[in-house]
Amino acid sequence: MQPRLPDYVEKPWLDPKARPSVQVDSVTKKFGDFIAVNDVSLKIYRGELFCLLGGSGCGKTTLLRMLAGFETPSGGRVLIDGQDVTNVPPYDRPVNMMFQSYALFPHMSVEQNIGYGLKHEKMSKAEVKDRIREMLELVQLGDFARRKPHQLSGGQRQRVALARSLAKKPKLLLLDEPLGALDKKLREQTQFELMNIQYKVGVTFIVVTHDQEEAMTLSTRIAVMDRGQIMQVGAPTDIYEYPDNRFTADFIGSINLFDGIVTGIDNGHVTVTVEGIDTPMTISHTGSLQLGRPVSVAVRPEKVVIGRDAPAERGSNALRGQVLDLGYFGDRSLYRVKLPSGRIVLVSHQNIRRARDNERQVDWDDTVWLSWSPDSALVLTE
Secondary structure (H helix, E strand, C coil), X not given: CCCCCCCCCCCHHHCCCCCCCEEEEEEEEEECCEEEEEEEEEEXXXXXEEEEECCXXXXXXXXXXXXXXXXXXXXXXXEECCEECCCXXXXXXXXXXXXXXXXXXXXXXXHHHHHHHHCCCCCCHHHHHHHHHHHHHHCCCHHHCCCCHXXXXXXXXXXXXXXXXXXXXXXXXXXXXXXXXXXXXXXXXXXXXXXXXXXXXXXXXXXXXXXXXXHHHHCCEEEEEECCEEEEEECHHHHHHCCCCHHHHHHCCCCEEEEEEEEEEECCEEEEEECCCCCCEEEECCCCCCCCCEEEEEECHHHCEEECCCCCCCCCCEEEEEEEEEEECCCEEEEEEECCCCCEXXXXXXXXXXXXXXXXXXXXXXXXXXXXXXHHXXXXXX
C-alpha cells in the first residue's frame, strides 16, 4: 500500500511547471575535512510524504538538521515556499521537528505536552483549548488527555509527539526515525496511522529512516543516500523495479547481480555473457549500449522461477544448481541455490497454497532449475 496524496497533489514532480514546497539547492555540509553532505539538490512538493533513506553516516540526518535550521550549510541554499531560509534560525522557520526520542515532558499530561508549543503563539485560551482538542481527535487520544507519558504505550507516546509537532500547523514537518523505538508489529501498524494522519492534515512530511520497508510503505517518493550524495530519487515502485545503479539495486531489498559483457544487441534485447555461466543472458533493454561494454544484470529473487524440472526452453536465463539453504517464512520460502561455478543465487518463492505430505517440494540438496523472463531483469551500467 502506498500513501494517498491529498487532492491537490497529482504527482507534481512530473510537472516541470510545478513549484516545489521545499528546495535544496547544491547543499554541502563539511565538518572540518569530512564532507557529510556533498552537493545535494532536491525538490519536494506540498503534501508529499518524502523519505530520506540510507545507512548510518550517509548524511540523511545532517540534511534534515539543515532543513530544520539546526545546522548551517557550508555551501548551497535551502528554500521553503520560495523563501531562502538558509541562514534563518529554527524558531523563525515554518518548520517543526519530531525526534526519535519523542522528548515528551514526563511531568506534563498528554494535553499539556501537546499545547506546550502554543504558549508563545498569539492565540486566546479558548483557541489553544480548541487546537489541543483538535489534535487529540486527530491522533485518537481524547480519552488519554489527562494521562502522563509513563502511563502510555510506545505507540501512544509517538502519537502525542506527532500531535505536539502538528499543533502549530507548520508548513513542513521533519521526522527523524519516528518509528525506530517501536517493536516490529507496532511499527507496521503505526506506519499506516502516520500515513492517514499526514493525508488528513496535508502537511509536507520529510522522514529520515534507515529502514527500507518503512520507506517503501510510507513514502510518496524516496531519496536514497550514500556517502553524502543522492543516489536516486523516485517513487517506491520506481526505486525497487528500476534502480539506476548497483548501489540502489543492492541497498533496496535483495537482488542477484551478475557482472558481464554485452555481446549482442537485437530488437529491444541485449545479450550479456557472464563469466562462469555457460549460456548468455537475454534482457529486455531499450537504452543505448555498446558491444563489449561491462554491465551488471540485476534480477530480484521473486522474479526467479525455481523447479525440479528443466524449463521447456532451456536457452538463456535458465540455470541449473543445487539448493544450499532453505528458509521458510510462512508466506514465502527463500532459497540459496549454488551454481556449478560456486555463485549463490537467491530465489524467493511465494507459498500460495498449502503443502501436502504427498507432494514433493523443493528441498535441501535438490538439483533445481532457475529461470526468468527477459522482462524480469535489468541491465545496470553504473
